[in-house]
Amino acid sequence: MQQFLALLGALGTVLTLIAQLLTGSPSAGVGETPAPFPDTPAVVVTDGLGDVHVNGITVGQSIDQVRALNGGFPANGTPVFLETGAARIRYSFEGAEYYVADGAVSRIRMPHTPEGIRKGSSxxxxxxxxxxxxxxxxxxxxxxxxxxxxxxxxxxxxxxxxxxxxxxxxxxxxxxxxxxxxxxxxxxxxxxxxxxx
Known part of the structure; x- marks a missing residue:
């Protein structure tokens, strides 16, 4: 199951890279880390098994695995309290926010669902x-x-x-x-x- 999740995460990362290439990317020299995409929209897809991938990242994925699959993922996050009162660490990455508890992603804020519900939807x-x-x-x-x-x-x-x-x-x-x-x-x-x- 872990290998399957890793493959799905890698697929999401590949889709993110393809989307970035299609929208144009900043040039980077050999061995250089590309500049971040400040206005890059998040890539939101479903795997058909019920899981939602946002930039190749899923709820339940360990933060270590997220970092291993996404080289540009921030090293440090911001401590926050959710509206429920629960404490989390929030990371902003490529147009989405990832909330981590106990070493795993527990919540993702994204611009829209795979079905298109977004800000402004009723x-x-x-x-x-x-x-x-x-x-x-x-x-x-x-x-x-x-x-x-x-x-x-x-x-x-x-x-x-x-x-x-x-x-x-x-x-x-x-x-x-x-x-x-x-x-x-x-x-x-x-x-x-x-x-x-």
């Missing part, structure tokens, strides 16, 4: 694409979040930060079961479930 579009949300919550900073199933077998959830009914930020997170437990324990749901009044 929650109606997200619901049409992913089904009814499994949880909705607010954070102490005023953010509102809708949680959808991304991949049941991998415990992955799409978390969309929204304002009004419009998506502002897109996250893939390894917290589907925790979000379901939080929803069950919540005193009242932010979203009405289908069939309820």
């Amino acid at each position: 929650l109606v579009e997200a619901t049409a694409t992913y089904g009814s949300p499994v949880h909705g919550y607010s954070s102490s900073n005023g953010g509102r979040y809708a949680v959808y199933v991304a991949e049941e077998q991998l415990n992955l959830a799409w978390i969309f930060e929204y304002r009004g009914r419009t998506v502002q930020k897109v996250y893939l997170d390894d917290s589907l079961e925790q979000m379901r437990r939080d929803a069950a324990a919540a005193p009242r749901a932010m979203f009405r479930q289908q069939g309820s009044s």
Whole structure:
């Protein structure tokens, strides 16, 4: 399984390099590390097995493996607290943000899902694409979040930060079961479930 994941990660890296070549890359001399692409959009693909690769990186991948497969990945990240209160280390790399806990990627902020849900999409579009949300919550900073199933077998959830009914930020997170437990324990749901009044 580890070899398979490594191959998928390498495939994502190759796709990233191809995308960079197609969009034009800065010249680099022999033995020189190419300059970073500050405005390079993230390459977001799914492997058909439910896993989402962002620049060849997946949720659950170890930070050591990420660095081994992506030479330009930052050595240092920024300590942050998620809207849930959980502490993470955030790394910005090629148009996406990677949140690491216990040596592995636990969340990725990306510009869009493989199905095209992005900033400016409506929650109606997200619901049409992913089904009814499994949880909705607010954070102490005023953010509102809708949680959808991304991949049941991998415990992955799409978390969309929204304002009004419009998506502002897109996250893939390894917290589907925790979000379901939080929803069950919540005193009242932010979203009405289908069939309820």
